[in-house]
Amino acid sequence: MPAPENRFKTRLAKGEMLYGCWAGFADPYATEVLATANFDWLVIDGEHAPNDLRSTMAQLQVLEGRHSAPVVRLAHGADWAIKQVLDIGAQTLLIPMVESAEQARELVRATRYPPQGIRGSGAALARASHFSAIPDYIGTANDQICLLVQVETRAGLAALDDILKVDGVDGVFIGPSDLAADMGFAGDSSAPEVQDAIQDALVRIKTAGKAPGILALDPATARTYRDWGAQFLAVGIDVVMLAQSARDTMARWRDD
Numbered sequence: 001m002p003a004p005e006n007r008f009k010t011r012l013a014k015g016e017m018l019y020g021c022w023a024g025f026a027d028p029y030a031t032e033v034l035a036t037a038n039f040d041w042l043v044i045d046g047e048h049a050p051n052d053l054r055s056t057m058a059q060l061q062v063l064e065g066r067h068s069a070p071v072v073r074l075a076h077g078a079d080w081a082i083k084q085v086l087d088i089g090a091q092t093l094l095i096p097m098v099e100s101a102e103q104a105r106e107l108v109r110a111t112r113y114p115p116q117g118i119r120g121s122g123a124a125l126a127r128a129s130h131f132s133a134i135p136d137y138i139g140t141a142n143d144q145i146c147l148l149v150q151v152e153t154r155a156g157l158a159a160l161d162d163i164l165k166v167d168g169v170d171g172v173f174i175g176p177s178d179l180a181a182d183m184g185f186a187g188d189s190s191a192p193e194v195q196d197a198i199q200d201a202l203v204r205i206k207t208a209g210k211a212p213g214i215l216a217l218d219p220a221t222a223r224t225y226r227d228w229g230a231q232f233l234a235v236g237i238d239v240v241m242l243a244q245s246a247r248d249t250m251a252r253w254r255d256d
């Protein structure tokens with residue numbers, strides 16, 4: 001019995017268009033509600049949402065067997081953090097602020113058991129191995145890892161061609177907000193210079209045979225990014241959806 005199939009990785013490799021959403025409440029109940037929308041993937045965000053290992057695991061549990069595949073974003077690509085989140089059952093990781101091929105290679109090694117990598121062997125007590133119910137977990141887990149790196153600075157764009165050559169990187173996510181800020185357009189990813197950089201990056205990622213990813217809350221922008229080659233495309237943030245809907249509702253009655 002091998003490690004569970006990573007459906008997200010399988011669909012990504014087939015070239016399927018995958019629509020996602022950020023899960024930012026850091027709560028399994030909210031993520032379970034979000035999963036009823038049947039997004040293809042949901043980002044359990046450990047960078048900008050108040051997630052910890054327990055809240056991340058609880059969201060992995062509620063997503064088990066659901067259509068929405070979990071993508072776990074870490075605050076930083078530290079090998080110990082990767083080890084812990086893989087052991088609780090994550091199979092697809094999104095790592096921010098990747099700026100070199102060497103950094104990408106280190107991330108690949110951190111996600112793989114030896115000899116391909118340095119992932120520590122704690123499968124005996126790990127949720128990922130179904131608590132040892134998967135006897136061949138260590139021998140089969142590497143193949144089910146999907147590593148998505150975020151390129152979101154000028155340095156990352158300059159290293160993008162080399163990052164794309166790294167085996168084990170399955171996709172590259174362009175972070176529009178951070179890229180805009182690094183380019184001197186903080187808060188404005190619609191600036192022509194940023195848009196040109198995004199288009200160039202998405203085309204390069206696709207041409208290199210990797211999966212291009214990005215986030216856009218505005219449907220017209222999301223369609224543009226899809227036209228430019230985005231394959232895993234996040235089109236919503238749950239926190240934003242609730243906040244905006246609540247404000248609109250009160251505004252409607254305030255002036256009624």
Ligand SMILES: O=C(O)C(=O)C[C@H](O)[C@@H](O)CO
Nearest residue numbers: 048152175176177178179215
């Ligand atoms: O730089 C970006 O944009 C991203 O990486 C996505 C954001 O972090 C996401 O939280 C939406 O703001």
